[in-house]
């Protein structure tokens with residue numbers, strides 16, 4: 001694993017890119033507007049990073065982080081990520097992505113839908129349950145006592161193991177949250193989403209932005225996954 005392709009240069013894509021470069025990986029990062037629009041951003045990540053096209057990020061990456069709005073996945077070229085290990089950060093927001101019946105009625109999870117749209121057989125949901133700002137704030141070297149954990153979900157053991165290795169290299173332990181069908185357990189509004197990475201997850205909404213991030217060990221993530229109840233995604237707001 002030498003090169004990480006990153007499709008999506010926004011909050012999450014950029015946060016992951018910085019960690020990847022810090023971990024000694026080459027990064028090729030892409031957005032919808034083309035590499036010219038990303039020259040300054042990529043330069044800021046350091047010499048291991050460069051801007052590329054979506055196709056370059058997909059083909060040159062040994063693994064690919066997909067971090068674009070859910071509604072944009074259908075705009076990617078057919079077969080783009082076939083055969084690639086994909087780490088998908090996406091969540092479903094009806095207000096942004098539109099009403100999607102098979103998600104609203106829980107026929108599939110958003111991860112299963114994206115996986116099917118991509119035709120990706122090595123597909124892992126990851127980095128979708130943590131606020132972008134908390135990614136650099138909580139990343140720690142392997143073995144650090146205050147290292148946090150991220151849940152991952154996927155249908156293939158080998159893909160999950162490889163994704164776990166990448167995430168561990170970037171600064172987090174991982175917790176296996178099961179299959180893609182179970183990945184709702186760490187989507188927005190569940191106990192394992194967002195608030196869990198604050199030092200006090202139970203503060204009021206008003207106090208939340210004044211609350212620093214806090215280390216979130218694997219046991220805490222596991223308990224939150226176990227406590228999750230499936231939410232009505234049609235009611236979800238930003």
Ligand SMILES: NC(=O)c1ccc[n+]([C@@H]2O[C@H](COP(=O)([O-])OP(=O)(O)OC[C@H]3O[C@@H](n4cnc5c(N)ncnc54)[C@H](OP(=O)(O)O)[C@@H]3O)[C@@H](O)[C@H]2O)c1
Pocket residue numbers: 007008009010011012013030031032033034054067068069070072073075076089090091092127128129130131132133
């Ligand atoms: N922000 C968070 O804290 C957070 C936390 C957890 C999960 N997530 C999820 O992670 C995903 C990304 O979120 P974000 O906040 O990083 O998004 P963002 O800041 O809005 O960035 C989105 C990125 O996707 C790119 N993009 C859009 N359509 C594309 C296409 N067809 N091809 C290539 N690139 C495309 C955009 O490029 P252009 O700018 O060129 O259009 C932009 O770089 C979303 O599903 C979000 O719900 C976000």
